[in-house]
Amino acid sequence: METKQLGSTGVTISAIGLGGMPMSLSGRPPESQAINVIHKALDLGVTLIDTADSYCQDESDKHHNERLICKALQQYQGDISQVTVATKGGLMRPNGSWTRNGNPDHLRQTIRVSFEALGGTKPIDVWQYHAPDPNYTIEEALAPAKEAVDEGLIRFVGVSNFSVEQIKQARDVVEIVSVQNQYNPWNRQPESDGVLEYCETEGLTFFPWSPLGGSRRVSKLEDIAVIAQLAKEKGVSVYQIVLAWLLAKSPCIVPIPGASKLSSIDDSLHASEVKLSEAEVRKIDQETSS
Ligand SMILES: NC(=O)c1ccc[n+]([C@@H]2O[C@H](COP(=O)([O-])OP(=O)(O)OC[C@H]3O[C@@H](n4cnc5c(N)ncnc54)[C@H](OP(=O)(O)O)[C@@H]3O)[C@@H](O)[C@H]2O)c1
Numbered sequence: 491m492e493t494k495q496l497g498s499t500g501v502t503i504s505a506i507g508l509g510g511m512p513m514s515l516s517g518r519p520p521e522s523q524a525i526n527v528i529h530k531a532l533d534l535g536v537t538l539i540d541t542a543d544s545y546c547q548d549e550s551d552k553h554h555n556e557r558l559i560c561k562a563l564q565q566y567q568g569d570i571s572q573v574t575v576a577t578k579g580g581l582m583r584p585n586g587s588w589t590r591n592g593n594p595d596h597l598r599q600t601i602r603v604s605f606e607a608l609g610g611t612k613p614i615d616v617w618q619y620h621a622p623d624p625n626y627t628i629e630e631a632l633a634p635a636k637e638a639v640d641e642g643l644i645r646f647v648g649v650s651n652f653s654v655e656q657i658k659q660a661r662d663v664v665e666i667v668s669v670q671n672q673y674n675p676w677n678r679q680p681e682s683d684g685v686l687e688y689c690e691t692e693g694l695t696f697f698p699w700s701p702l703g704g705s706r707r708v709s710k711l712e713d714i715a716v717i718a719q720l721a722k723e724k725g726v727s728v729y730q731i732v733l734a735w736l737l738a739k740s741p742c743i744v745p746i747p748g749a750s751k752l753s754s755i756d757d758s759l760h761a762s763e764v765k766l767s768e769a770e771v772r773k774i775d776q777e778t779s780s
Contacts, residue, residue, distance in 0.1 A: 491535030497667030592623030
């Protein structure tokens with residue numbers, strides 16, 4: 491697996507990470523299957539796992555995904571010293587819905603619980619503010635992360651679902667190493683809203699979320715003719731073509747495909763071996779631009 495640098499930190503991460511979300515929402519796989527998925531990703535060279543306090547079924551199940559990843563890492567027979575786990579806080583799951591909560595008291599508390607859920611023996615590798623809450627300023631909502639860095643609870647901080655202006659505001663509060671926004675063939679906003687260019691210029695890692703369109707759209711990738719055709723020509727899957735396209739778009743991009751099945755992560759991670767020419771990337775751009 492190729493590697494990249496996390497922001498300008500000097501920390502090395504795999505060029506493709508694992509998205510933990512499908513292993514903890516409703517309809518999630520049995521724990522043994524989820525642990526096998528995480529172990530398979532590690533076997534194939536993944537050193538970046540994305541999670542969140544809110545990857546769970548509802549509020550009573552909060553931090554499920556972090557505990558699962560911690561358990562899988564503890565049970566892994568190989569070397570986990572280079573693995574970076576990037577978690578998030580700032581979303582709530584009342585009755586399984588998704589709501590924002592940028593209340594600094596809540597964020598202080600959830601950072602502590604995430605720290606414990608991820609093992610409680612070393613700082614959280616990366617903590618990301620999940621999505622801006624209009625009820626609190628960016629300065630108010632990022633202050634707990636800054637405090638946690640100073641206390642040694644968090645090593646690096648990232649943001650998610652942020653505009654360029656909001657990223658700049660966050661950087662006035664605490665050093666930011668990564669940005670995580672939606673980016674896939676159906677949503678190419680990072681190309682036009684300036685976020686991708688900003689990350690590239692400023693040396694921040696960009697994690698495209700739902701890189702394959704998310705669980706509801708992933709099966710529709712076959713319907714995008716240029717993607718299906720390139721997959722056929724190269725003898726690879728449509729998922730690998732999409733991930734290779736994202737990797738080709740910018741050196742700062744580290745896609746984090748989600749998986750709950752072994753076959754999904756096994757397939758997705760081989761995308762780092764698929765190379766697209768500039769003309770092929772442009773063809774996908776043309777057919778997926780809205
Ligand atoms: N920051 C945010 O607001 C935000 C929002 C959404 C997601 N995320 C993060 O981004 C990650 C990825 O997003 P996502 O999980 O929503 O969507 P995704 O990665 O676009 O798609 C995941 C789905 O695609 C299927 N899949 C993946 N690779 C496949 C392959 N090679 N072949 C066949 N099926 C494949 C998986 O199926 P199986 O489950 O059957 O394996 C899974 O259900 C999440 O896990 C999470 O870490 C962040």
